[in-house]
Amino acid sequence: MFRNLKPDIKCADIYTLDTESLRRGGVRGLFFDIDNTMEPYSTPKPGARLSEWLERLTAEGFVIGILSNARQERIAKFVGGFPPELRDRILYVYKAAKPLKKGFRKLLADAGLRAEEGAMIGDQLFTDIWGGNRAGLTTVLVTPIDPSIEPPFVRFKRIFEKPFIRNERKQS
Numbered sequence: 001m002f003r004n005l006k007p008d009i010k011c012a013d014i015y016t017l018d019t020e021s022l023r024r025g026g027v028r029g030l031f032f033d034i035d036n037t038m039e040p041y042s043t044p045k046p047g048a049r050l051s052e053w054l055e056r057l058t059a060e061g062f063v064i065g066i067l068s069n070a071r072q073e074r075i076a077k078f079v080g081g082f083p084p085e086l087r088d089r090i091l092y093v094y095k096a097a098k099p100l101k102k103g104f105r106k107l108l109a110d111a112g113l114r115a116e117e118g119a120m121i122g123d124q125l126f127t128d129i130w131g132g133n134r135a136g137l138t139t140v141l142v143t144p145i146d147p148s149i150e151p152p153f154v155r156f157k158r159i160f161e162k163p164f165i166r167n168e169r170k171q172s
């Protein structure tokens with residue numbers, strides 16, 4: 001289990017992710033968590049910077065997916081905030097039950113990709129990274145955008161993430 005908590009890549013935020021090197025490694029689908037990964041927790045709509053970046057990635061041929069444990073209303077509303085051409089291309093799975101594999105598999109199937117062609121990008125070790133590793137995807141851990149406005153349950157989980165993140169810093 002502990003080995004599965006190690007992300008393949010770590011970066012400060014989604015915008016500093018080297019998507020070109022992922023592509024060279026065979027990654028075709030970029031799957032994202034929303035809260036504190038794409039935008040701060042419970043931000044209702046995507047910002048212009050996010051939309052522009054995702055538009056560029058789809059133009060480069062990446063399939064963009066969203067994998068969130070949040071409810072359908074939340075995800076549908078957020079995705080509905082993207083410009084129409086982009087919105088229609090974004091695949092999403094709500095109530096994904098990360099770290100279970102089923103949501104990852106659904107998204108891969110919808111994208112027509114194999115697990116090794118997908119990358120999961122998220123801010124939580126126990127959902128995004130653990131689940132992505134179990135499902136066989138490349139995993140990318142980003143620093144949470146604003147941990148100060150997270151709900152109590154997420155804050156609680158962060159207590160247990162800390163030793164693992166500290167351990168990795170020591171190793172690298």
Ligand SMILES: [Mg+2]
Pocket residue numbers: 033034035036037122123124
């Ligand atoms: Mg998150």
